[in-house]
Amino acid sequence: MLPVVVVHGGAGHVPKERAEISIAGMREAARMGYAILKSGGSAMDAVVETVAMLENNPAFNAGRGSVLNLKGEVEMDALVMDGRTLACGAVSAVRRVANPIHLARLVMDKTSHVCLTAEGASQFARAMGIPEVPEESLITEYARKRWKDNLHKDANPVECQIGKMGTVGAVAVDVQGNIACATSTGGMINKMEGRVGDTPCIGCGGYADNQIGAVSPTGHGEAIMKIALSRLILFHMEQGKSPKEASDMALAYMKERVSGLGGVVVVDPKGTWAARFSSQQMPWAAAQQEQLHYGMFHGEDFTEPV
């Protein structure tokens, strides 16, 4: 059953014209993550490089393609976690880096801290020799158009999310049985400057523990935070629930208790995986035992050889 990698491209409603590129991006990323794992790479390498690839893909709301805040600027959040040691690294509201997920990993590897935010995260990036990229290089025409549309009248930032969320994330188990998760996002469209969502928040935007499994979520960030979605799913798994049962229970609870929709990708130490969502859609893909699985609507599970 090992290795396995599962990726998501954000829970929400994917407009028709973007469905195909979203699915293509998922399949490409899962294949790449799987190749890393097959060649003996670690779960941590696989999730980080998979998410970096999705950050570089303008079809998703992370890295290039991020949504814009109220002022029309890009501020990004990212998290990585290593299930062996529970080591984690996060950045919040970071600007002008191409791959926030790489920066999050550096926070984990090179500092005694877990999270660096805003200008401090940028200072750290400079100290690590990560090039500062022009803000324009992160902004797509699509992101700018949606930002402008949503500036109109009483556009409600929560409702506007229904357009497309597009946070990206990955979970993986490597052949050694080590587990990792990574999540990266541009956040919610037309958010206030400095708004931090669930993504960089340990236990909310992701969690990984070799003894239980790993989760990377997406959806309405504030709702995910209120119920600490990732840790909640793993609590259910500790009580004997399967990744699928645990995800469905936690997503149903989130809908009931705080009226929030979202989705998750989950793995357990044996390699059992799940991609579940309460939103209309969530593009996802999984690679295991030479098979690539993918889908976007409820009930879909297409397969093809890797």
Place this chain on the structure above:
Amino acid sequence: MMKAVLVVHGGAWAIPDVLAEASVAGVKAAARAGSVILRRGGSALDAVEVAVRMMEDNVVFDAGHGAVLNTDGEVELDAIIMEGKTLGAGAVSSVRNIANPVSLARAVMEKTEHIMLTGRGANLFAESIGVPTVPTQALVTEEERKEWQHYKKYAVGVKELFNSQCGHDTVGAVALDAFGNVACATSTGGIRNKMVGRVGDSPFIGSGGYADNTSGAVSCTGHGESILKVTLARLILFHMEQGKSACEAADCSLQYMAERVQGGGGAIVVSPTGDWSAAFTTERMAWAACKGESLHYGLNPKEMFEETLN
């Protein structure tokens, strides 16, 4: 009517003798102030905010006034507040030069659609709602400035610094009001000589604090990075959901944190039935609890003093 409960802490660390008395006096005063709110029929949310504000205003604690300096010699503060009825929460991270970060966190909860604001964005929000920025000198004591200069000369890892006697304390409060609502609040200036923009556990929901009417409320303190790794506040409440008492849940979670990630810390807990606990694995933690007519407090392990309120 339920019997209201309020518990506060002033940080879990190796509090030196010179600060011991003032720390205990500080938590007792904060507990009394919060309990007055509860006894007047006020909400758990109001009570935890008042108690934490009082400790933020007290220079003996590392939050608000008395905060520590980061590597650039600046003050950056983190805070969270959460209420257990709706799971509403507000937090600020790395906000500069605000006297009462906990109240700004509450404004994030009540006046925005977001839960967390960070860095300049948090300061811009403060400005937009008329919260004044105070000069760094007003938040930092002369002793802190000296300590900072002393430690700046040495490249001391945060963990070493934490484990030494030199300073880390977060403040926090949890409460249960007469209506059965619980709330928590946590506020900190972080660790001395932390990197610019370092965010610890305090403002992170599930780590620095969590409140849920169905399971209870927790506020944490200690080595922030360790608390984050085990999402300590949510872990304690999970054990309570499984039937453990506040005391057992806090003890086994802190034990787990010590074993799994070698981190020391403390937590205060209240359950929806008024069962409460103040637990720590560090050398000391100043804490105080008000329930009924009694004020309990302590500083050293297994220590519990009692006096009558009023």
